[in-house]
Amino acid sequence: MEELTKKQRAILDYMKAHVSEHTYWPSIRDIQAKFRFASTNAVFGHLQALERKGVLQRIPGAARAYKIVPEVRSDTSETVIRYEGPGDDAIAFESVKFAGSIAAGFPDYTESSGVLDSMQVPISASSRRRAPEAFALRVRGDSMIDADINDGDTVIVEPGMPKHGDIVAALIDGETTLKRLIKQGSKVYLKAENQNYPDLIPTTSLTIQGIAKSVMKRI
Amino acid sequence: MEELTKKQRAILDYMKAHVSEHTYWPSIRDIQAKFRFASTNAVFGHLQALERKGVLQRIPGAARAYKIVPEVRSDTSETVIRYEGPGDDAIAFESVKFAGSIAAGFPDYTESSGVLDSMQVPISASSRRRAPEAFALRVRGDSMIDADINDGDTVIVEPGMPKHGDIVAALIDGETTLKRLIKQGSKVYLKAENQNYPDLIPTTSLTIQGIAKSVMKRI
DNA sequence: ATGTTCGATGAAAACTTGTTCACTGTCAAG
């Protein structure tokens, strides 16, 4: 996935925010006004770029009609707990993509086949912080049953700087799991909330994909 | 709230469904095509009616731009467990209004002040049944702790014919509570999932507002 | 130096969409 320029990112974020706030998309002129472009064509170009880069889908000819293409994250770097914090407009609701299941292996985005590929949930409403890329994961397995997160539940994962004790979706040694993050002095590791599972001590890399903030259960 | 005609309801539902599916609103001509009107003005009239009746807000001049006004339910009749089942298009996602808190007393819709007044959740995706008026309720109190529904949780309530054993949002003797529905022969009553709370035997009326299908918890 | 890409301008064209006007038919209430 080609990287977005700063302005492209800003415009995409503005569009998302506009939908969240107003429930309808901004027109090109709305965007033009927001960013004080002198020409609509400036916006047009950016929209073309966003579509070319695959993060936005336009419906040709139709007004105020777009679709957001879920940006697939590809965290495969080797940084030790990294996160680039954003921070712009306050947004109460954010579109959340359903990123598949979590357990062993990388979340398989293929599972998002139509019905469950997007939903809106309240995110960080109190903290007024933007959660630009929250996503939902269906939980597989029972490694977190002591934290009352069971097989079949759906967790809402938000990006953020994880603290000690947070439940995180983590990419550890190339494998994605949902575990509690433990910082003990200089040591950092992941702990399952189930006695039958061992602690996960990172050997090569540990990347936090996000913090599990909510869990949704069928009754 | 003035009642909607059948066609108005159908159009409103179609519009909601269109947003859920496409993330943008239909144009008047989209609606015209869907309902096979020969004139755009037929749609125009219905939209005016929907706005006049207060369930839809149009943004004058703007294309494909609307807002849904949460329809406040006013179940104050005296029927004994009633429900009018709908059933049309299959919809995976439905806008859910945040109807306030539930515990003692009627849900106070005043709480839905801006930020938390609407969210989208997956509803009955498997059963392909329409849940036209699902809503979210913040739980107050601890009368359902044995069912693992605690103070501060959010339950997603869908209309439907409640079965024995369902957890329901019920209006009993003028008071709204979240309880488990028990049908024992000809007797029907509500049971708290907490030993410290007594069963609620309806004396005058019992209206089921909906069935709690999901519970959402902050971690 | 030179060609290329990117971001932007300015204006106009082309299309989409909301809105209005005039007119018809139905149905129930007064």
Place this chain on the structure above:
DNA sequence: CTTGACAGTGAACAAGTTTTCATCGAACAT
């Protein structure tokens, strides 16, 4: 019988919106 509300047709208009065209300067690699 008339009135009024409701639902609809058909056509046209006005405004909103996207899209195209021609052009430009800066950054940048060849």
